[in-house]
Amino acid sequence: MSLTSALDSAKSSLAASAAQTAIVSRNVQNVNTPGTTRKYAQVTSTAYGGVQVNSVARSQNQALFRNQLNATSASNAWTSINDALTQLQQTVGDTADEASPAARLGSLKDALTAYAVSPGSSDLARAAVQAAQNLSTSLNEASAVVQTVRQDADTGISNAVDQMNSLLAQFKSLNDKVVNGTTAGLDVTDYVDQRDQVASQLSQYVGVSMKTRGNNDAVLYTDSGVTLFETVPRGVSFTKTAPLVPGQDGNAVTIDGVQVTGAQATMPIQSGSIFGLMQVRDDIATTYQSQIDQIAAGLIDATSEVDASGNTISGLFASNLAGETAANYSVTGLAGRIMVPQSLFSNPTPLRDGVNGQYNTDNAAGFADRINSILDALGQTRTYDGAAGIETSASLSNFAASSVGWLQAQRSNASDQADYQSTVLTRTQEALSDATGINLDEELTKLLELEHSYQASAKLMSTVGEMLDNLLNSVR
Known part of the structure; x- marks a missing residue:
């Protein structure tokens, strides 16, 4: 992988992490809002090894609804x-x-x-x-x-x-x-x-x-x-x-x-x-x-x-x-x-x-x-x-x-x-909430995972930056 490709991959990862963090934050904000379902990002890989958020989806269970x-x-x-x-x-x-x-x-x-x-x-x-x-x-x-x-x-x-x-x-x-x-x-x-x-x-x-x-x-x-x-x-x-x-x-x-x-x-x-x-x-x-x-x-x-x-x-x-x-x-x-x-x-x-x-x-x-x-x-x-x-x-x-x-x-x-x-009705509502609702513990865990991913991507960018600086300095 070239340094440019690595940099692009790190940048896309940072953008995807930021978008997902925003979605998780919205879930946390609505954790006590009745009828609100859990939202999650639909992430796909790019042609150059990066990732991107294509859309936002919601948890659903039509049978329970x-x-x-x-x-x-x-x-x-x-x-x-x-x-x-x-x-x-x-x-x-x-x-x-x-x-x-x-x-x-x-x-x-x-x-x-x-x-x-x-x-x-x-x-x-x-x-x-x-x-x-x-x-x-x-x-x-x-x-x-x-x-x-x-x-x-x-x-x-x-x-x-x-x-x-x-x-x-x-x-x-x-x-x-x-x-x-x-x-x-x-x-x-x-x-x-x-x-x-x-x-x-x-x-x-x-x-x-x-x-x-x-x-x-x-x-x-x-x-x-x-x-x-x-x-x-x-x-x-x-x-x-x-x-x-x-x-x-x-x-x-x-x-x-x-x-x-x-x-x-x-x-x-x-x-x-x-x-x-x-x-x-x-x-x-x-x-x-x-x-x-x-x-x-x-x-x-x-x-x-x-x-x-x-x-x-x-x-x-x-x-x-x-x-x-x-x-x-x-x-x-x-x-x-x-x-x-x-x-x-x-x-x-x-x-x-x-x-x-x-x-x-x-x-x-x-x-x-x-x-x-x-x-x-x-x-x-x-x-x-x-x-x-x-x-x-x-x-x-x-x-x-x-x-x-x-x-x-x-x-x-x-x-x-x-x-x-x-x-x-109570049991059905509970089952639907368990299947599609927002669980605060899960969202906080997801935030930690995204934080680690963000840190890894940031570290990769920093490393690529240092390598580019060394390369440029060696050329002078």
């Missing part, structure tokens, strides 16, 4: 469901909670049993009416909670759609920088990191898959195959549902005009918070609403009366909606409308005798037939709508207890799934 997107979507879906079920359970209570419909139904039966023993007691009559009022109030409150949960879910969907559109705009900006930079031969690794982070944020709301093509151009799809981004963002649309009617599904989400939620969706999404919130709004909450509506209907039927003309009229329980009677009512949303007639609070005697006294025509103080008939009716096996999601034939007490059990089972399953998916 894809798993992280999937885990993020699944975790957010179950978290949304679990949060809603927790709200329902905490507010409605359970069979051991005196505030739950099931427990208050038991209290009503106890009060009626006591009243039947002493039908002439006005205090026991008022206690039975108050127990009925407590039961109707618990159903009213449960229905209100269901509607609140549904409305919160609808609002959450609207907010998620707004966030998705904002993130898609960011994704386009970053994707343009990546494509243009790649075409120009620039270092775009930081932009690619940021683009991946935006994709991860999008996966919180809907299942996402990302593919790259020429010039690092990225394309996004939902987990159902609907294009979310290709060169330009596809519009995500949703109109808040107002009013949100009990028993009816809310509005659907569309992507680029394609419906991706609801019964009419041809390519429905399968994960993400929007999926979870849709499950809450149009499935879980409406099923629970149907259950408490069935309880309300059973109470109105069991306590209804027959007047002198043979017409069915409301008794202990009625609807607060004008024109809605025990003979003609809508079950949907009935738990929110059920009430105890105010007249019974000032005069509870009709509970024993009938609204028009038709059951106790002799006005006997010891008359208990009507009270016992109500107790019998409350204990009878009834038929329920299958939309309630539990048994279709049971007594009111058993049906109410099954409703609580259903809610507890749903809550338990959602909690287990949320914990499991959260663990999967």
Whole structure:
């Protein structure tokens, strides 16, 4: 090797070491920055024995990144469901909670049993009416909670759609920088990191898959195959549902005009918070609403009366909606409308005798037939709508207890799934970080190696310089 070649080789080595040192320093600076991958120089040999940095690359693992997107979507879906079920359970209570419909139904039966023993007691009559009022109030409150949960879910969907559109705009900006930079031969690794982070944020709301093509151009799809981004963002649309009617599904989400939620969706999404919130709004909450509506209907039927003309009229329980009677009512949303007639609070005697006294025509103080008939009716096996999601034939007490059990089972399953998916997400993020993230110890070790390489190259240059000086001096 000539002295000139040796000098050129040392100079290229110094330049390569300096470039690599800059990259390692950037890694050290970003060691605690979430989502940042490790950058490294792609070094090649030159024709004259030197080295040069051709480009900057980033550590990546597409399989782990894809798993992280999937885990993020699944975790957010179950978290949304679990949060809603927790709200329902905490507010409605359970069979051991005196505030739950099931427990208050038991209290009503106890009060009626006591009243039947002493039908002439006005205090026991008022206690039975108050127990009925407590039961109707618990159903009213449960229905209100269901509607609140549904409305919160609808609002959450609207907010998620707004966030998705904002993130898609960011994704386009970053994707343009990546494509243009790649075409120009620039270092775009930081932009690619940021683009991946935006994709991860999008996966919180809907299942996402990302593919790259020429010039690092990225394309996004939902987990159902609907294009979310290709060169330009596809519009995500949703109109808040107002009013949100009990028993009816809310509005659907569309992507680029394609419906991706609801019964009419041809390519429905399968994960993400929007999926979870849709499950809450149009499935879980409406099923629970149907259950408490069935309880309300059973109470109105069991306590209804027959007047002198043979017409069915409301008794202990009625609807607060004008024109809605025990003979003609809508079950949907009935738990929110059920009430105890105010007249019974000032005069509870009709509970024993009938609204028009038709059951106790002799006005006997010891008359208990009507009270016992109500107790019998409350204990009878009834038929329920299958939309309630539990048994279709049971007594009111058993049906109410099954409703609580259903809610507890749903809550338990959602909690287990949320914990499991959260663990999967954490482990996946750790695995991805281990594979592509920045390790400070490794970077410091790399710095030492580059320092030694730099020193060796500098020593070589110094030696070549001395040799050139001696050569020149010998010529003089």
